[in-house]
Amino acid sequence: MAPAASAGLTGRPIRVGLDIGGTKTDAVALDARGEVMGRIRRASGYGADAVVADVVDSVRELGAEFGFSTSDVAGVGVGIPGVVDTDRGLVLHAVNLGVTSLELAALASGRLGVAVSVENDVKAAALGAASLRGRSSAASIAYLNLGTGVAAGIVVDGVLWRGSRGTAGEVGHISVDPNGRVCGCGQRGCIETLCGGGALARAWGRPGALPVRDIFEAAENGDTEALLLRADLARGAAAAVRVLVLSADVETVVIGGGLTALGEELCYGIRTALRAVAAGSAFLRSLHLDERIELLPPGSAVAALGAALVGAPTTTKETAVHG
Numbered sequence: 001m002a003p004a005a006s007a008g009l010t011g012r013p014i015r016v017g018l019d020i021g022g023t024k025t026d027a028v029a030l031d032a033r034g035e036v037m038g039r040i041r042r043a044s045g046y047g048a049d050a051v052v053a054d055v056v057d058s059v060r061e062l063g064a065e066f067g068f069s070t071s072d073v074a075g076v077g078v079g080i081p082g083v084v085d086t087d088r089g090l091v092l093h094a095v096n097l098g099v100t101s102l103e104l105a106a107l108a109s110g111r112l113g114v115a116v117s118v119e120n121d122v123k124a125a126a127l128g129a130a131s132l133r134g135r136s137s138a139a140s141i142a143y144l145n146l147g148t149g150v151a152a153g154i155v156v157d158g159v160l161w162r163g164s165r166g167t168a169g170e171v172g173h174i175s176v177d178p179n180g181r182v183c184g185c186g187q188r189g190c191i192e193t194l195c196g197g198g199a200l201a202r203a204w205g206r207p208g209a210l211p212v213r214d215i216f217e218a219a220e221n222g223d224t225e226a227l228l229l230r231a232d233l234a235r236g237a238a239a240a241v242r243v244l245v246l247s248a249d250v251e252t253v254v255i256g257g258g259l260t261a262l263g264e265e266l267c268y269g270i271r272t273a274l275r276a277v278a279a280g281s282a283f284l285r286s287l288h289l290d291e292r293i294e295l296l297p298p299g300s301a302v303a304a305l306g307a308a309l310v311g312a313p314t315t316t317k318e319t320a321v322h323g
């Protein structure tokens with residue numbers, strides 16, 4: 001396979017990024033300057049063949065809609081939920097997509113004739129969140145995803161930090177309460193049991209399509225159980241922010257994921273929880289953690305954007321021209 005760098009120099013100006021979620025696939029095309037030139041959203045398929053087809057069809061659909069052919073594409077990056085072996089382009093245990101093991105990069109690349117890179121979706125989103133902050137601040141950020149589960153991606157000096165085994169940023173499974181609820185991972189009191197949408201819905205246990213929204217509404221009406229769960233959400237997310245800043249000293253923690261639909265109410269809760277812990281610690285107060293979080297704007301294509309930058313021929317710093 002020709003290296004992406006040479007492809008980038010021989011007249012292939014466009015990069016494509018995909019965020020393949022459990023229900024929908026978000027795809028963007030970036031022009032030579034790294035600006036988004038087009039975006040499409042389509043329903044995700046289920047199963048290995050359908051996921052490969054998602055990648056191929058998304059690239060072709062973007063091309064048809066925004067006027068380029070696959071021969072104009074320097075590289076395709078795919079963000080996908082699950083364990084990803086980035087060196088081999090292998091996706092493992094993407095449960096929501098019905099994938100146990102899939103050589104996604106090789107199969108999609110073979111059909112498109114374009115280099116394909118694969119990355120975990122939260123890590124791709126971290127790269128996207130960093131690039132949205134622009135060249136001047138391609139510094140160090142963490143992206144904390146509060147969705148059904150909880151995970152983070154860390155970008156240090158503009159470069160995604162995966163760690164030695166790709167586990168860097170898996171803050172959802174740091175146990176912060178030995179007497180807490182049992183987590184899907186087998187531990188008790190993981191951060192995810194406090195602020196993961198799935199864990200909150202199970203703890204709430206009442207019918208409703210939007211359980212976390214219901215918890216917030218019931219808390220407003222003084223429901224005792226809802227007040228406790230709302231506080232859990234805030235203190236779990238605050239714990240994740242502390243872990244991210246104290247371990248990687250990121251300047252900002254950008255919060256994204258489904259729970260950010262709660263908007264400023266969520267941010268207010270997390271800030272308040274951060275201040276509550278800092279009240280007893282001059283050290284924590286000196287870090288101003290409550291001022292270092294921000295919510296991702298709703299509907300942002302951050303994971304698809306970041307995926308487009310995965311495997312890009314230049315470093316993230318050089319391609320971070322947004323904003």
Ligand SMILES: [Zn+2]
Nearest residue numbers: 173183185190
């Ligand atoms: Zn856990």
